[in-house]
Amino acid sequence: MKIHKLSDVLSTNIGEGTSIWQYSVILPKAVIGKGCNICAHTLIENDVTIGDNVTVKSGVYIWDGITIEDNVFIGPCVAFTNDKTPRSKQYPEMFLKTVIKNGASLGANSTILPGIVLGQNCMVGAGAVVTKDVPDYAVVVGNPAKILKYIEK
Secondary structure: EEEEOOOOOOOOOEEOOOEEEEOOOOOOEEEEOOOOOOOOEEEEEOOEEHHHHOOOOOOOOOOOOOEEOOOOOOOOOOEEOOOOOOEOOOOOOOOEEEEOOOEEOOOOOEEEEOOOOOOOOOEOOOOOEOOOOOOEEEEEEEEEEEEEOOOOO
């Protein structure tokens, strides 16, 4: 495990071979698997689980309630959300759960609304706004994101 001295890593649940770069903040209850690359300027909250061999590019904030399975790519500045009706100083009892399945790839600046499942090996195009579940092997683009095609298995 490699943790840059300019990061603030409070979790001890980080797998072997994972790299965490400068200006990253990882809260104490976060779980991060083996062989991950957590790039600079990222935030990972407490109720977050990240599998093995995941890449999280710069400018990504992973909020409570998000689960990321193995071999997922999260492009720069992907925006996750976890509350459908956010209000200042008013917090839900439990945040909505979002799951990114094995092998999914999320393009730069895509936005993922809360409570969504992104299927196995799906691809989310850059800048897409995902408002509903994405099937396995689907490629989605646009706002709102729509299926462009399916990737061969």
